[in-house]
Amino acid sequence: MNGPRRADPLGVTPASYRAFRAALLALAAAVLALSSMTALLSVRMARRVVLPARRRADTKIVGVDVTAQTITLSRTPDTELPGRYGLFTAGSADYVKVGSVLSSDAHTVTRKLLTHIPADARLAPDAAFSGWYYDHPEQLHLPFRAELVGAPVGPCPAWIFPADGGDDTWVIQIHGRGTTRAECLRAVPVFQARGISSMVVSYRNDGQAPRSRSGSYALGATEWRDVDAAIGLARRRGARRILLMGWSMGGAIALQLALQSAHRDLIQGVVLESPVVDWRIVLAFQAKLNRVPQPVAEMAIGALGAEWASHVTGAGAPIPFDRLDVVARAGELRHPILLLHSDDDGFVPSDASHELLAARPDLVEMQVFDVARHTKLWNYDQDRWTAVITSWLGRHGFGTAPAAPASRVDG
The missing domain is CATH 3.40.50.1820 (Alpha/Beta hydrolase fold, catalytic domain)
Structure with missing residues (x-):
């Protein structure tokens, strides 16, 4: 005949033990997931360092004034710089030269075009700002x-x-x-x-x-x-x-x-x-x-x-x-x-x-x-x-x- 179950001297009941074990497994799973995510992100960063990639757009062409021969770009730390630069584009031209900043606001910069853009030109919005200036x-x-x-x-x-x-x-x-x-x-x-x-x-x-x-x-x-x-x-x-x-x-x-x-x-x-x-x-x-x-x-x-x-x-x-x-x-x-x-x-x-x-x-x-x-x-x-x-x-x-x-x- 079984007697009454003796209490754990530490006061740990079977229910609390099961809860602790479940929490421990959940923690281990979370640590494993975090480690896997860290490893995945690390590999992604490493690959970006060594694998050549296509040139990425870093600004937007907001508008082109073909009469005044100006171009308005989204404002970035590069596009607001004084001086002469190049702009990789797509559409009617693949590269245009830009000059002085004529005006700017919180979101855009308007610059003088140094490459003539005809009235029927069409430039895609995505562009990459460049220090090259000369491309040939x-x-x-x-x-x-x-x-x-x-x-x-x-x-x-x-x-x-x-x-x-x-x-x-x-x-x-x-x-x-x-x-x-x-x-x-x-x-x-x-x-x-x-x-x-x-x-x-x-x-x-x-x-x-x-x-x-x-x-x-x-x-x-x-x-x-x-x-x-x-x-x-x-x-x-x-x-x-x-x-x-x-x-x-x-x-x-x-x-x-x-x-x-x-x-x-x-x-x-x-x-x-x-x-x-x-x-x-x-x-x-x-x-x-x-x-x-x-x-x-x-x-x-x-x-x-x-x-x-x-x-x-x-x-x-x-x-x-x-x-x-x-x-x-x-x-x-x-x-x-x-x-x-x-x-x-x-x-x-x-x-x-x-x-x-x-x-x-x-x-x-x-x-x-x-x-x-x-x-x-x-x-x-x-x-x-x-x-x-x-x-x-x-x-x-x-x-x-x-x-x-x-x-x-x-x-």
């Missing part, structure tokens, strides 16, 4: 020729602008992530004025050069090899001194060349416009800007650097963040460097540029801009930008003194 080499009205560079990944298209009566100094122009070599055209006249020939290059996975096996960016860790082949071509064509100019991720590529190129004996100096000097700083900034939780960002960066995650992130191989951190490697630098960076960049923070200056004040000179945003320093203040580069070239004995200041080129 012919717009510079300078002699040039097209070349193919025999790079490890295959033939990479390039433009060569031979300097008229110049010496044996060449500058290799390297564009940034998600853009093409047209981004660099703004700088050609500045070097041309000092008798320095320009080679404007492409590299793997940029949409013009061949695709690598993975089809993904290595953030400069492999792309530099294609540009190194371009230096070799310049050498065969008579270059005896090489300057590098890198824009954004092109800055990361230029720095890897300065550290690893087979032609380091030719490299004499580096000019960096809004450069990536340390990718981890850039990715952390981008995560915060896009309100990505810090654990997600940290997991994404960790995945990009891990061998096991390469097939998931699409990177094809681990991103060597330590090798790409040039602040940490500043002691290895041997060439004078001119840094041009805006503290209001908005995309690649200037922190690492300031740190590189602090680490190597013997080699690095930095010109700090404000208001101007990412790779738009030329657009915002062309006169200062030109004067800074021209002065730096002169002080280091690159090229010949121009007969007159480099003039504006309108297209």
Whole structure:
């Protein structure tokens, strides 16, 4: 005969135990779901970093006045900037140039059109604001020729602008992530004025050069090899001194060349416009800007650097963040460097540029801009930008003194 059930000395009844067990299982499920969501978001962020993507619209065309030749855009930190810019569009034109801000309100900005828009033109609302300004080499009205560079990944298209009566100094122009070599055209006249020939290059996975096996960016860790082949071509064509100019991720590529190129004996100096000097700083900034939780960002960066995650992130191989951190490697630098960076960049923070200056004040000179945003320093203040580069070239004995200041080129 069963006696009365003895009470649990801790006072836990079967019902409360079942409730506790259910709560514990629910908590475990929630933790698992949160971990899975964090992992999923981390992979998504990692893939966005390394996989080339189509240009994304960042403004709206609100209206075009074909009589006054003005265009009204939705207001953003970029579209309200003073200066001359480009606008990627769709419809009757795929690219138009815009000039001064004529008026603005809380939501829109009206700018002068520098590309004529006919009365029957139709432009789609979605557009992308650009610092390129020139989108074809012919717009510079300078002699040039097209070349193919025999790079490890295959033939990479390039433009060569031979300097008229110049010496044996060449500058290799390297564009940034998600853009093409047209981004660099703004700088050609500045070097041309000092008798320095320009080679404007492409590299793997940029949409013009061949695709690598993975089809993904290595953030400069492999792309530099294609540009190194371009230096070799310049050498065969008579270059005896090489300057590098890198824009954004092109800055990361230029720095890897300065550290690893087979032609380091030719490299004499580096000019960096809004450069990536340390990718981890850039990715952390981008995560915060896009309100990505810090654990997600940290997991994404960790995945990009891990061998096991390469097939998931699409990177094809681990991103060597330590090798790409040039602040940490500043002691290895041997060439004078001119840094041009805006503290209001908005995309690649200037922190690492300031740190590189602090680490190597013997080699690095930095010109700090404000208001101007990412790779738009030329657009915002062309006169200062030109004067800074021209002065730096002169002080280091690159090229010949121009007969007159480099003039504006309108297209």
